[in-house]
Amino acid sequence: MNLLNEIYRTSLILLTDLYxxxxxxxxxxxxxxxxxAVFHAYFRKTPFNSGYAISCGLxxxxxxxxxxxxEESDLAYLQELEGNDGSPLFESGFIDYxxxxxxxxxxxxxxxxxxxxxxxxxxxxxxxxxxxxxxxxAILNIINFQTLIATKAARIKEAAKxxxxxxxxxxxxxxxxxxxxxSKAAYIGGCDATSNVLAxxxxxxxxxxxxAHSWVMAHDNETExxxxxxxxxxxxxxxxxxxxxxIEGVKHAIKIGLDLKQKGHRLAGIRLDSGDLAxxxxxARKLLDEAxxxxxxxxxxxxxxxxxxxxxxxxxxxxITVWGVGTRLATAHxxxxxxxxxxxxxxxxxxxxxxxxxxxxxEQMIKVSIPGMQQVRRYTxxxxxxxxxxxxxxxxxxxxxxxxxxxxxAFRNKKISEETPYExxxxxxxxxxxxVYQSPSIQESRERTKQELQKLHKGIKxxxxxxxxxxxxxxxxxxxxxxxxxxEGI
Amino acid sequence: MNLLNEIYRTSLILLTDLYxxxxxxxxxxxxxxxxxAVFHAYFRKTPFNSGYAISCGLxxxxxxxxxxxxEESDLAYLQELEGNDGSPLFESGFIDYxxxxxxxxxxxxxxxxxxxxxxxxxxxxxxxxxxxxxxxxAILNIINFQTLIATKAARIKEAAKxxxxxxxxxxxxxxxxxxxxxSKAAYIGGCDATSNVLAxxxxxxxxxxxxAHSWVMAHDNETExxxxxxxxxxxxxxxxxxxxxxIEGVKHAIKIGLDLKQKGHRLAGIRLDSGDLAxxxxxARKLLDEAxxxxxxxxxxxxxxxxxxxxxxxxxxxxITVWGVGTRLATAHxxxxxxxxxxxxxxxxxxxxxxxxxxxxxEQMIKVSIPGMQQVRRYTxxxxxxxxxxxxxxxxxxxxxxxxxxxxxAFRNKKISEETPYExxxxxxxxxxxxVYQSPSIQESRERTKQELQKLHKGIKxxxxxxxxxxxxxxxxxxxxxxxxxxEGI
Numbered sequence: 001m002n003l004l005n006e007i008y009r010t011s012l013i014l015l016t017d018l019y020x021x022x023x024x025x026x027x028x029x030x031x032x033x034x035x036x037a038v039f040h041a042y043f044r045k046t047p048f049n050s051g052y053a054i055s056c057g058l059x060x061x062x063x064x065x066x067x068x069x070x071e072e073s074d075l076a077y078l079q080e081l082e083g084n085d086g087s088p089l090f091e092s093g094f095i096d097y098x099x100x101x102x103x104x105x106x107x108x109x110x111x112x113x114x115x116x117x118x119x120x121x122x123x124x125x126x127x128x129x130x131x132x133x134x135x136x137x138a139i140l141n142i143i144n145f146q147t148l149i150a151t152k153a154a155r156i157k158e159a160a161k162x163x164x165x166x167x168x169x170x171x172x173x174x175x176x177x178x179x180x181x182x183s184k185a186a187y188i189g190g191c192d193a194t195s196n197v198l199a200x201x202x203x204x205x206x207x208x209x210x211x212a213h214s215w216v217m218a219h220d221n222e223t224e225x226x227x228x229x230x231x232x233x234x235x236x237x238x239x240x241x242x243x244x245x246x247i248e249g250v251k252h253a254i255k256i257g258l259d260l261k262q263k264g265h266r267l268a269g270i271r272l273d274s275g276d277l278a279x280x281x282x283x284a285r286k287l288l289d290e291a292x293x294x295x296x297x298x299x300x301x302x303x304x305x306x307x308x309x310x311x312x313x314x315x316x317x318x319x320i321t322v323w324g325v326g327t328r329l330a331t332a333h334x335x336x337x338x339x340x341x342x343x344x345x346x347x348x349x350x351x352x353x354x355x356x357x358x359x360x361x362x363e364q365m366i367k368v369s370i371p372g373m374q375q376v377r378r379y380t381x382x383x384x385x386x387x388x389x390x391x392x393x394x395x396x397x398x399x400x401x402x403x404x405x406x407x408x409x410a411f412r413n414k415k416i417s418e419e420t421p422y423e424x425x426x427x428x429x430x431x432x433x434x435x436v437y438q439s440p441s442i443q444e445s446r447e448r449t450k451q452e453l454q455k456l457h458k459g460i461k462x463x464x465x466x467x468x469x470x471x472x473x474x475x476x477x478x479x480x481x482x483x484x485x486x487x488e489g490i
Numbered sequence: 491m492n493l494l495n496e497i498y499r500t501s502l503i504l505l506t507d508l509y510x511x512x513x514x515x516x517x518x519x520x521x522x523x524x525x526x527a528v529f530h531a532y533f534r535k536t537p538f539n540s541g542y543a544i545s546c547g548l549x550x551x552x553x554x555x556x557x558x559x560x561e562e563s564d565l566a567y568l569q570e571l572e573g574n575d576g577s578p579l580f581e582s583g584f585i586d587y588x589x590x591x592x593x594x595x596x597x598x599x600x601x602x603x604x605x606x607x608x609x610x611x612x613x614x615x616x617x618x619x620x621x622x623x624x625x626x627x628a629i630l631n632i633i634n635f636q637t638l639i640a641t642k643a644a645r646i647k648e649a650a651k652x653x654x655x656x657x658x659x660x661x662x663x664x665x666x667x668x669x670x671x672x673s674k675a676a677y678i679g680g681c682d683a684t685s686n687v688l689a690x691x692x693x694x695x696x697x698x699x700x701x702a703h704s705w706v707m708a709h710d711n712e713t714e715x716x717x718x719x720x721x722x723x724x725x726x727x728x729x730x731x732x733x734x735x736x737i738e739g740v741k742h743a744i745k746i747g748l749d750l751k752q753k754g755h756r757l758a759g760i761r762l763d764s765g766d767l768a769x770x771x772x773x774a775r776k777l778l779d780e781a782x783x784x785x786x787x788x789x790x791x792x793x794x795x796x797x798x799x800x801x802x803x804x805x806x807x808x809x810i811t812v813w814g815v816g817t818r819l820a821t822a823h824x825x826x827x828x829x830x831x832x833x834x835x836x837x838x839x840x841x842x843x844x845x846x847x848x849x850x851x852x853e854q855m856i857k858v859s860i861p862g863m864q865q866v867r868r869y870t871x872x873x874x875x876x877x878x879x880x881x882x883x884x885x886x887x888x889x890x891x892x893x894x895x896x897x898x899x900a901f902r903n904k905k906i907s908e909e910t911p912y913e914x915x916x917x918x919x920x921x922x923x924x925x926v927y928q929s930p931s932i933q934e935s936r937e938r939t940k941q942e943l944q945k946l947h948k949g950i951k952x953x954x955x956x957x958x959x960x961x962x963x964x965x966x967x968x969x970x971x972x973x974x975x976x977x978e979g980i
Contacts, residue, residue, distance in 0.1 A: 014688040015669070017660060019699030021687065026705075026722035037708065077691040083725025084758050129708055136702075140661040141669055170507060171630035172827040177667035179505070179631055197511065198504040201567040209509030212626075214834045215516075217848045218527060218619055232519035233512055235573025244851060244978065268574050274852065327827045336826035337662040337817045344704045358707045361734060362764065488734065 011071040012064055016137040021078070021090075024130045028094050034350040035129040038373045040121035041139055043340040044366050047148050047332065051466025052115040052456060054154045054449055055122050056185045057146035058429070059112060059439050064138055066435060068103040068131075075099055104433035105131055108426040110376070111440065113150075113188050113448035115456055116425075117471045119407050120376045120391055122147070122340075124426055127433075129347065136342045145178075146185040148338040152306075152329055153189025154449060158461055159306040159313070164322045166208050167194040168301060169330020182330040188445045191325075203442050209238075210271045210299065210324075216243040226256045230267070234260055238269035238299060241284070246275055250284045257293045269297040269322065277302070278316035285319035297321050303328060306463055343369040346395065355395055359484040365408050371484055372396065372477055376425040379416050386455050388414055389425075392474035404472025410482075414470050501561040502554055506627040511568070511580075514620045518584050524840040525619040528863045530611035531629055533830040534856050537638050537822065541956025542605040542946060544644045544939055545612050546675045547636035548919070549602060549929050554628055556925060558593040558621075565589055594923035595621055598916040600866070601930065603640075603678050603938035605946055606915075607961045609897050610866045610881055612637070612830075614916055617923075619837065626832045635668075636675040638828040642796075642819055643679025644939060648951055649796040649803070654812045656698050657684040658791060659820020672820040678935045681815075693932050699728075700761045700789065700814075706733040716746045720757075724750055728759035728789060731774070736765055740774045747783045759787040759812060767792070768806035775809035787811050793818060796953055833859040836885065845885055849974040855898050861974055862886065862967055866915040869906050876945050878904055879915075882964035894962025900972075904960050 027033055046053050070078075075098060081089040105127030116122055122143055125132050157165050167186040173179035183199030193206040200207035211229055219225035222244060230237045237260065241249030250270060257267030270288070272280050277300050288296050300312070301324035309325075312318040327333055346355040357371035372393030379387040390404045402420075406412035429437040440448070459467035473481065517523055536543050560568075565588060571579040595617030606612055612633060615622050647655050657676040663669035673689030683696040690697035701719055709715035712734060720727045727750065731739030740760060747757030760778070762770050767790050778786050790802070791814035799815075802808035817823055836845040847861035862883030869877040880894045892910075896902035919927040930938070949957035963971065 012666070012688065014691055015660070015666060016687055017658070017685040017699055018687050018690075018697045019685065019701050022699060022723055022726060023701050023705050023719075026701075026719050029722035030718045032718075035708065037704075039704070074691065078687075081697065083723065085725045085755070087725050089723070089726055133702070133704070137661050138666075141663055141666065144662055145664050145668065168507070170505070171627050172634055172829065173631055174635050174664035174821065174826065175667040175671040176502070176505060176628075176631065177665040178635065181665040195507040195509065197506055197508050197568075198502065200508075201504055201564065207508045207571065209507055209512060211509050211513050211516075212623070213850055214527075214529070214623070215513050217834045217850055218525065218837050228520045228522075229513075229516050232516035233573065233579070235575045235577050236512060236579055265575070274857075327829070331664065331821075331826040333826055336664065336821040336823055339662065339817070344707045347708050360703055360707055367764075 011067060011069065011074055012138060013068055013070055013134065014074050014077070015141070016134055020133045020136060023133050025090050025094050027130045028097055033097070033128065033130055035347065036127060036351055037129040037132045037347045038124065038126045038345040038355070039132050039136065039342050040345050040370070040374055041123040041143055041340055041342045042119055042121050043338055044118050045339065046118060047151055047335045047338050048155065049464070050151055050155060051460035051462065051469060052117060053147055054150040054189050055110045055114045055116045055147055056112050056150035056188050057143040058109050058123070060142045060146065060181065061123070061139055062429065062435065062437070062439060064142065065103060065107065065135065065430060068135065070098045070101070101131070102433060103131060104128070105430060106428070106432065107430040109429050110425045111427060111445070111448065113445040113452065114425065115452050117389060117469050119370065120389060120471055121374050121426065124374065126373065140340055140342055144338040144340040146181055147340070148332045149182045149185035149330070150189035150449070152332045153186040153191050154453065155306045155463060156309065156325055156329060157190030159310040159463060160323050161313070163320070164192045165190065166322065166324045167191045167196070167329055168324045168326040170196045172327040173330040179330060184442065186329055187442060188449055190446065190449055205442065210240050210269070213240065213243045216240070222249060223252045223255065226252055230256045230260055234263065234265035237265070237267055238271055239267070240271045240273060242272055242274050246272065246280050247283060250287050254287060254291045254293060257296055258291060261293070267293055267296045269299045271299040271301065271324070273301050277320065278312055278318040281319040282317065299324055301326065305329070305333070310463060345370070345372050345374060357395070357480060357484060359481065359488055361485065361488055368485065370407060370473065370477070371481055377422045378425055379420045379422045380455070382421070384455050385457065386469065387420065388416060388470040388472065390416070390472060390474050391477065393477040393480065396476045396480065399475035401475055403475050404470065405475065405478040407473050410478070414472060501557060501559065501564055502628060503558055503560055503624065504564050504567070505631070506624055510623045510626060513623050515580050515584050517620050518587055523587070523618065523620055525837065526617060526841055527619040527622045527837045528614065528616045528835040528845070529622050529626070529832050530835050530860070530864055531613040531633055531830055531832045532609055532611050533828055534608055535829065536608060537641055537825045537828050538645065539954070540641055540645060541950035541952065541959060542607060543637055544640040544679050545600045545604045545606045545637055546602050546640035546678050547633040548599050548613070550632045550636065550671065551613070551629055552919065552925065552927070552929060554632065555593060555597065555625070555920065558625065560588045560591070591621070592923060593621060594618070595920060596918070596922065597920040599919050600915045601917060601935070601938065603935040603942065604915065605942050607879060607959050609860065610879060610961055611864050611916065614864065616863065630830055630832055634828040634830040636671055637830070638822045639672045639675035639820070640679035640939070642822045643676040643681050644943065645796040645953060646799065646815055646819060647680030649800040649953060650813050651803070653810070654682045655680065656812065656814045657681045657686070657819055658814045658816040660686045662817040663820040669820060674932065676819055677932060678939055680936065680939055695932065700730050700759070703730065703733045706730070712739060713742045713745065716742055720746045720750055724753065724755035727755070727757055728761055729757070730761045730763060732762055732764050736762065736770050737773060740777050744777060744781045744783060747786055748781060751783070757783055757786045759789045761789040761791065761814070763791050767810065768802055768808040771809040772807065789814055791816065795819070795823070800953060835860070835862050835864060847885070847970060847974060849971065849978055851975065851978055858975065860897060860963065860967070861971055867912045868915055869910045869912045870945070872911070874945050875947065876959065877910065878906060878960040878962065880906070880962060880964050881967065883967040883970065886966045886970065889965035891965055893965050894960065895965065895968040897963050900968070904962060
């Protein structure tokens with residue numbers, strides 16, 4: 001399925017910062033379109049102080065890149081742009097260059113649903129510098145947001161354990177695609193269903209829902225509203241019980257539940273959307289059980305997140321088994337942006353030249369980039385549990401020591417014995433602009449998240465103050481970086 | 491221009507919560523499709539503790555509603571959905587009903603670019619309850635996000651005063667439309683330009699940019715990189731000076747600037763993206779001025795928001811006159827969701843019946859809804875400055891007292907003398923499903939924001955602890971609400 005083609009049938013190649021196009025133009029003017037580069041997209045800090053993040057966004061990026069071409073309306077728009085003296089920003093020769101430009105980069109990426117950590121490339125682009133620039137912004141936009149939400153969802157699912165988590169964020173999400181991409185990423189991260197029907201249609205995510213307060217208000221009283229709903233949908237009946245008085249609402253719902261039972265159906269659930277969720281759920285459970293409605297579940301919603309769910313389950317013994325999570329998931333409310341960056345690793349003046357490694361310095365060590373053409377090797381224990389990740393440079397031989405060095409602190413390093421099993425995480429996605437990767441289904445990506453998270457030590461999955469997973473530079477890459485810092489620092 | 495048609499050529503009618511459709515189905519099953527309702531979309535608290543918000547999103551909502559119909563693929567998807575016993579969620583008769591359903595609501599709304607306040611309807615929907623339900627979620631999604639961002643932008647522009655503000659948020663925005671809608675709303679709120687080229691193309695927003703660190707890294711040294719850029723774009727040359735050493739970077743840029751000057755061009759600006767922006771900008775200004783480059787501006791970026799800009803300008807005397815604002819604007823980082831709601835005001839069982847006012851109770855007074863079919867009247871002083879807003883019910887006569895009563899505290903009220911000039915804010919947008927409103931251009935909406943904000947007392951525009959603008963209920967509406975609280979509370 002090609003989502004972007006389906007949702008956005010306009011070309012998305014202009015979904016980029018203007019400076020990418022002015023830099024591309026400057027390359028063209030300087031006759032440097034042969035220049036090639038390797039860029040890596042990565043983040044420096046996990047969101048939410050989480051011990052891990054969940055990679056997400058690749059399938060959307062694939063759709064975007066498969067439509068990476070300028071349409072005539074794009075070119076006409078670019079031709080209208082003016083510089084500060086009123087002359088055209090771009091010469092028509094450049095417009096012609098863009099018209100016939102064909103995407104021919106190599107892209108390697110970590111599959112969706114993989115636990116990932118700071119400093120490691122989630123995606124690597126190798127190809128004409130001019131193209132590497134134009135596609136930077138859209139790739140960051142997609143990967144930053146979807147990785148952020150998949151991570152949030154994984155944390156919420158971790159807190160909810162075996163309970164169902166429903167994503168209800170559409171009405172507060174950041175725009176139309178903010179909601180659709182959030183539903184997708186939340187599902188990959190571990191949510192069980194969404195309320196967003198369009199996301200259900202586009203991705204095959206299960207859709208779930210109850211009813212609104214307005215349903216009750218639109219009837220003469222609560223019982224009448226419940227009856228009307230149950231009669232219409234005996235096979236999908238979860239009643240919202242807090243429009244007026246919650247405990248009274250539960251009692252009204254129980255009447256309906258007994259009635260449904262008699263007719264061979266069942267009251268699937270009741271929903272609490274306000275008040276003291278622990279107290280009310282415990283009381284409601286008692287009333288439901290006493291009435292024999294033991295298979296009616298209790299759904300809760302109302303500004304939930306991983307911390308509140310964990311507290312309700314572990315400290316307050318709430319009788320809730322289905323969690324409707326909206327705003328705080330779909331907007332990643334406590335940290336609404338992942339600061340992923342896209343940095344140059346090496347460059348060459350033409351495809352026949354040698355690669356030259358490159359570094360970006362900063363007064364903050366965390367902002368000093370990593371040079372080279374990077375790959376990530378994940379070492380595992382014999383039982384499959386993750387041990388450590390090594391970032392290495394494909395342009396250098398590997399050191400025999402098998403020692404990895406913390407990129408932010410050279411004093412911290414870790415030896416890895418030679419026979420340790422491993423897997424390289426970056427997979428070939430495009431070669432010379434042609435797709436060579438078979439995208440897994442969204443269900444497979446979701447399953448991957450679940451399986452892979454089981455290989456992560458539980459200390460790393462802790463919601464607060466998690467243990468930090470070791471990610472280091474291969475020794476020769478470390479030395480290369482130190483060397484470049486010296487050279488550029490002079 | 492029809493944005494949604496252009497960006498999203500798939501039908502968006504399924505951009506709704508499943509429960510809207512199951513409620514619609516229940517109405518149909520209960521033969522209650524004749525029921526009519528009035529709903530109001532409003533927020534209870536301004537975002538960012540701001541003294542005001544800026545309404546935004548209406549033009550997108552108009553596009554959405556002009557395409558409010560089920561396509562065959564939507565219906566096929568709905569027909570596949572199953573209830574918890576595996577039977578179809580929707581009978582085929584309902585699918586047929588949806589197939590021929592025609593949008594025929596009346597919509598009234600406050601134009602984009604208007605300062606708005608808690609509790610007042612930004613948009614009112616009147617029509618078949620079934621349709622009012624289906625369109626709720628998309629309307630909230632659009633209005634919540636765009637109003638949030640327009641408000642953030644207005645605050646940032648307020649802090650920046652006459653300086654230029656450029657929106658650079660695309661790479662960190664929440665999804666593709668999260669960025670496009672953010673660019674649009676930021677422009678309406680007061681930003682001067684965006685880096686997002688697609689938003690520029692779609693909306694005619696001016697596009698601006700400089701160049702990236704990677705441009706410098708991709709050359710042998712900074713001077714060479716600057717020369718290459720300036721040579722290619724003498725009419726659009728703003729140089730990023732902090733890739734290695736900022737002050738050295740400024741000196742390299744000055745060389746280029748002098749060269750451009752000699753050739754009859756000019757160095758438009760330099761950009762600082764890290765470090766102590768106050769110190770560096772003051773030093774850079776000195777160096778530029780000493781070199782005679784007095785018309786080269788200093789652009790700053792790096793996690794800016796209204797507070798930082800205000801501090802840099804007012805407390806630190808930074809020599810910055812162009813502000814590039816990204817993540818914190820495009821995601822409304824300190825409060826990434828506006829909690830706008832959509833509540834039932836009145837109902838009738840068919841178009842020929844009397845309207846019945848409705849209320850939603852809550853233990854928190856702020857969450858008790860306002861009944862009726864509401865309109866907002868804005869009173870002004872003789873010089874045009876805003877005085878107070880009155881929410882009144884079009885189904886009740888107005889009291890002669892002209893007294894407005896705070897909806898959250900009946901002790902607070904304000905008399906308004908009879909001859910006070912006023913304007914009603916909700917304008918007719920759709921009548922019986924037909925568009926009757928001529929949308930202003932985005933430039934006109936941006937100008938409206940600017941003009942209208944000048945009518946707001948500066949205490950209300952203060953960034954922190956603003957003065958609160960009086961919004962009250964008309965006296966008869968207040969009495970109706972008190973009456974309904976008594977009745978429903980029993």
